[in-house]
Amino acid sequence: MRKQRNLSARQGAGSNALRAVIALAAAGMIVWAMLPAVWFSIFNFGTAVLLAVFVPVFLTAVFWPQVRRTVSRFSRTKAGKWLLRTAALLAAAGVCLAAAAAGMMIAAAHKSPESGCALPVIVLGCQTDGYEPSPMLLSRLQKAKEYLDENPEAVAIVSGGMGGNEGVPEAESMRAWLERNGIGPERILKEEASSGTEENLRFSAQLMSREQLGTQAVIVTDWWHELRTARWARENGLSVCAEPCATWAPLLPVFFARELCGVARLLLAGY
Secondary structure: OHHHHHHHHHHHHHHHHHHHHHHHHHHHHHHHHHHHHHHHOOOOHHHHHHHHHHHHHHHHHHOHHHHHHHHHHHOOOHHHHHHHHHHHHHHHHHHHHHHHHHHHHHHHHOOOOOOOOOOOEEEEOOOEEOOEEOHHHHHHHHHHHHHHHHOOOOOEEEEOOOOOOOOOOHHHHHHHHHHHOOOOHHHEEEEOOOOOHHHHHHHHHHHHHHOOOOOEEEEEOEHHHHHHHHHHHHHOOOEEEEOOEOOOHHHHHHHHHHHHHHHHHHHHOOO
């Protein structure tokens, strides 16, 4: 009897420890998801998705005894069993879809160009404050400069229009940064009419055609963005490789989650 009590006590302690770890991890993700909203007033679809996932996980871990009793009551009825099974199947399907999308995103980011090929590099725009790039745009520009330094015959197409609060087109901000950091103006072409990824690639492909640069290019953007970028490139007649950059850590979860949902939607649509 004493052994059974000791075993039950150890199991209870282990369960409480696991709940505490899950609750702390979920709370950490909630805080991480909210950092862009607090620091930069960025609250996008990715933020909503992360909160929709991790707030219930946190509450379940904290209030597990009450949740377990509720689940137990549901499971005693036929309708309750059906709802629980449906929820479990949907959750499993969502996890599988997210895993497939993430795997494709990672694979696309590793499609690197051959060394010494000197293909044109398309640098995708991002938020800028006048001539001051945002942390995400700065990462893309630094990666583009690395590529251009390694391939002195290559030219850059900086692609991005002007948002309502940016002051100058993103392409102009990128041009200025590259020139300040040693890239000659004759190596920089601007595409400053686009307002999204699809237009980035469509207008850049048209610019490459006008300048007789061929149909092969290297795309510089955040690693999680390379997959959808490659899709739009193919639809506009381009064959592309990836030069991915890292995403500034405070912004990574919300933008990755948003992109993950976008790729999942493409998979469901038959991508």
